[in-house]
Amino acid sequence: MIILTHASIALAIASTPILAATSDGPGVRPAVAPEILDAGGMVDEGVRESIITDETWGQYDVVPNRVFVRFRQAIDAGGRIGLLEEMNASVSSSYERMMPGTYCLDIEGKVSDFLDRYRFRGDILEYIEPVYVMEFFDTTPNDTYWNNLYGMSRINAPAAWDDHVGEQDFAIAIIDSGTDPTHSDLADNLWSNPGEISGNGIDDDGNGLVDDTFGWDFYDNDANPADQNGHGTHTAGTVGARGNNNLGVVGVNWKCSLMIFRVGNQSLSTQAILDSLQASCINGAKVSNNSYGGGGFSSTFSNLIQSAGNNYEHIFCAAAGNGGTSSASYPALYTHYNIISVAATDSNDVLASFSQYGTGVDIAAPGVNVLSTTPNNGYSSFNGTSMATPHVAGGVALVYSVLGDVDYEDVVDIIYASVRPVSGLSGLVGTGGVLDVEAALEQSFLGPQIALAGTLPDYVPAGEELTLAVTIDPREDILVDGSSTLEIDFGSGLFQSLPLTQVSSDRFEATLPPAECDWSPRFYFTIQGETAGVINLPSGGTGDPLFVAVGEEVIVIEDDANSNAGWTIGLPSDTATTGLWTRGNPNGTDAQPENAASGSSCFFTGQGSVGGSLGENDIDGGITTLISPSFDGAAVNGSVISYRRWYSNDTGAAPESDTMVIDISNDGGSTWQTVENVTENAGAWVTKTFNIGSLITPSSNMRIRFIASDLGDGSVVEAAIDLLTVGGVLCEDTAPCPGDLTGDGSVGGDDLGLLLAVFGTSDPDADLDGDGNVGGGDLGLILSAWGGCP
Numbered sequence: 001m002i003i004l005t006h007a008s009i010a011l012a013i014a015s016t017p018i019l020a021a022t023s024d025g026p027g028v029r030p031a032v033a034p035e036i037l038d039a040g041g042m043v044d045e046g047v048r049e050s051i052i053t054d055e056t057w058g059q060y061d062v063v064p065n066r067v068f069v070r071f072r073q074a075i076d077a078g079g080r081i082g083l084l085e086e087m088n089a090s091v092s093s094s095y096e097r098m099m100p101g102t103y104c105l106d107i108e109g110k111v112s113d114f115l116d117r118y119r120f121r122g123d124i125l126e127y128i129e130p131v132y133v134m135e136f137f138d139t140t141p142n143d144t145y146w147n148n149l150y151g152m153s154r155i156n157a158p159a160a161w162d163d164h165v166g167e168q169d170f171a172i173a174i175i176d177s178g179t180d181p182t183h184s185d186l187a188d189n190l191w192s193n194p195g196e197i198s199g200n201g202i203d204d205d206g207n208g209l210v211d212d213t214f215g216w217d218f219y220d221n222d223a224n225p226a227d228q229n230g231h232g233t234h235t236a237g238t239v240g241a242r243g244n245n246n247l248g249v250v251g252v253n254w255k256c257s258l259m260i261f262r263v264g265n266q267s268l269s270t271q272a273i274l275d276s277l278q279a280s281c282i283n284g285a286k287v288s289n290n291s292y293g294g295g296g297f298s299s300t301f302s303n304l305i306q307s308a309g310n311n312y313e314h315i316f317c318a319a320a321g322n323g324g325t326s327s328a329s330y331p332a333l334y335t336h337y338n339i340i341s342v343a344a345t346d347s348n349d350v351l352a353s354f355s356q357y358g359t360g361v362d363i364a365a366p367g368v369n370v371l372s373t374t375p376n377n378g379y380s381s382f383n384g385t386s387m388a389t390p391h392v393a394g395g396v397a398l399v400y401s402v403l404g405d406v407d408y409e410d411v412v413d414i415i416y417a418s419v420r421p422v423s424g425l426s427g428l429v430g431t432g433g434v435l436d437v438e439a440a441l442e443q444s445f446l447g448p449q450i451a452l453a454g455t456l457p458d459y460v461p462a463g464e465e466l467t468l469a470v471t472i473d474p475r476e477d478i479l480v481d482g483s484s485t486l487e488i489d490f491g492s493g494l495f496q497s498l499p500l501t502q503v504s505s506d507r508f509e510a511t512l513p514p515a516e517c518d519w520s521p522r523f524y525f526t527i528q529g530e531t532a533g534v535i536n537l538p539s540g541g542t543g544d545p546l547f548v549a550v551g552e553e554v555i556v557i558e559d560d561a562n563s564n565a566g567w568t569i570g571l572p573s574d575t576a577t578t579g580l581w582t583r584g585n586p587n588g589t590d591a592q593p594e595n596a597a598s599g600s601s602c603f604f605t606g607q608g609s610v611g612g613s614l615g616e617n618d619i620d621g622g623i624t625t626l627i628s629p630s631f632d633g634a635a636v637n638g639s640v641i642s643y644r645r646w647y648s649n650d651t652g653a654a655p656e657s658d659t660m661v662i663d664i665s666n667d668g669g670s671t672w673q674t675v676e677n678v679t680e681n682a683g684a685w686v687t688k689t690f691n692i693g694s695l696i697t698p699s700s701n702m703r704i705r706f707i708a709s710d711l712g713d714g715s716v717v718e719a720a721i722d723l724l725t726v727g728g729v730l731c732e733d734t735a736p737c738p739g740d741l742t743g744d745g746s747v748g749g750d751d752l753g754l755l756l757a758v759f760g761t762s763d764p765d766a767d768l769d770g771d772g773n774v775g776g777g778d779l780g781l782i783l784s785a786w787g788g789c790p
């Protein structure tokens with residue numbers, strides 16, 4: 001076996017199914033008698049049960065210098081740090097957001113020696129296991145530009161498309177070799193991260209990935225997941241090549257958002273795969289395509305897939321494998337209900353000769369001679385369960401996008417209940433049949449949909465009306481008469497109903513009265529279907545309403561750190577010996593930003609050299625303090641403070657043992673109130689915004705303080721601050737102007753003409769005196785107000 005290492009993830013090259021011996025030793029490794037240690041010396045003689053999750057791991061290829069571990073919940077930071085120091089290991093990836101206490105460690109020496117040494121550390125660890133190498137389940141292209149998409153007919157996709165062709169905003173993760181983002185059949189269906197600004201070098205959405213505008217490359221650890229293999233572009237095309245565009249092929253979803261992750265070329269590390277799964281869930285993908293497999297059982301892999309379903313309603317579609325054996329490969333073999341394991345069939349619904357079947361295999365789909373997209377605007381036919389799986393992932397996404405906000409179990413139930421039975425598959429796959437997208441949609445009732453028509457403004461000036469509009473599509477349901485309303489709270493805490501007026505076939509509107517400064521409007525829209533019941537937009541209703549501010553935005557201070565406008569950099573009481581706060585343009589390391597968040601400078605902790613090591617000039621030995629100049633936090637009502645921060649403390653021998661404390665003062669720095677204790681290891685620019693009044697009483701002499709520290713032995717800590725902004729909303733109510741029926745700011749002939757045109761009616765706009773009738777009293781009010789409005 002050839003071992004290949006590179007910048008952030010080590011991968012093993014394997015061109016055959018992964019059943020070969022590893023460099024750590026052939027076959028099943030026998031247990032050895034290692035030295036048994038705990039944090040204080042010897043482990044109790046009774047604690048000798050091995051915590052390696054799969055003792056047959058030696059049959060499989062593994063990534064060198066990497067292991068997965070999960071700490072016991074009762075073990076505090078000190079216990080974790082102590083074991084990491086004993087191991088001489090550091091954290092390479094953290095999965096805290098999906099499975100607390102779970103990490104991928106970077107170790108020294110052979111994996112086999114490491115596992116043998118720590119196999120009995122159940123006093124601190126729940127388990128320890130290798131990081132397996134996996135491979136894609138495809139074969140060589142065999143029929144370029146083959147013009148027969150038989151697979152779509154075999155899963156009854158054309159009939160399904162009569163009802164639904166996909167939702168543009170529905171995100172589907174392609175965890176693969178990347179995807180060609182310039183392919184003409186895919187470019188319109190790429191996911192676009194709404195919280196990220198492309199190319200600005202800032203983690204705008206705070207998810208720890210900088211400029212992840214359409215995905216991420218966890219193989220090379222950068223923002224360009226372009227395909228260098230062809231496999232990922234092919235699977236992406238089957239899931240979601242653009243439909244009805246007079247070009248190339250079509251995916252199961254004509255419209256969707258393909259979230260692209262690159263995890264290797266042919267051989268893949270489970271670390272990169274799990275990093276991708278975690279990122280896809282955090283970014284909202286409800287479905288992922290996973291056309292790869294191999295290795296032995298991994299508790300980490302199993303736990304994270306289960307967490308994806310339980311915590312993110314995520315469905316993990318996995319290839320059964322190409323070994324022709326009577327059991328699926330991992331990860332398809334894990335037993336969680338949110339995993340759909342896929343076998344491959346040909347154009348006659350016959351199980352492909354290469355397809356794995358039996359134990360752990362749920363459903364079949366076309367996987368022989370499947371035509372799809374390849375890089376450089378190409379099209380080729382591939383074989384493999386890798387090609388069958390995206391048919392299922394696409395079908396799952398099509399159903400999920402119809403059902404909307406439901407439990408993942410509902411979607412899986414429909415997929416299994418609607419399969420097209422095939423006698424030859426009975427006993428070979430759990431459902432005994434092939435995916436049937438049309439039948440699945442028939443079991444997926446299409447309830448009403450409601451969406452905003454246009455973009456909501458952030459502010460509405462005082463005295464102006466605001467028209468709110470939505471589009472409503474009943475689809476297969478019938479709307480209950482009078483059920484379409486705008487539910488709004490103007491600031492009292494109580495929501496009231498305003499009817500939505502239908503202005504076209506699908507557009508409904510409600511117009512708010514002239515805005516007043518004491519309003520704090522929060523609102524949501526609601527409709528009711530006879531079958532589906534009540535549907536809200538946003539779905540959380542009163543718990544997650546939309547809102548606008550009344551008035552105009554005012555910026556009191558905007559400091560981009562391009563000059564030192566009165567900042568205090570360091571205090572005599574600081575104890576850090578290196579990594580002190582400074583201002584400039586950072587050179588950057590893996591723990592430090594390479595660029596300021598805005599402009600050319602920021603405040604950061606210690607300048608390293610160009611290309612410097614991870615912890616070069618990081619904070620060591622104590623604390624370092626940065627304090628802003630004084631600012632007026634009472635200049636406007638509802639004043640808000642915002643800043644961009646960078647913080648990294650998840651590397652080194654003692655990861656996650658430090659905190660950056662951010663405080664605010666309303667007396668020039670004599671006393672302080674904590675804003676946040678930062679432990680978030682984004683390793684990227686994160687924007688934070690707070691209402692000052694929710695933290696402390698606003699005053700004209702306010703300051704904010706940033707204290708970064710290294711109090712953990714061996715931790716690598718870096719921090720940075722940029723773009724401090726203070727602002728709010730300035731609102732002045734406009735004086736009323738009775739008689740200005742045209743709204744032009746004066747009372748004149750146009751207004752008189754409008755009044756006379758409705759004279760004698762009950763027109764509410766012209767009934768100025770409110771007596772229910774447009775008459776002499778209203779005429780008198782117009783004449784008395786003749787001229788310009790006050």
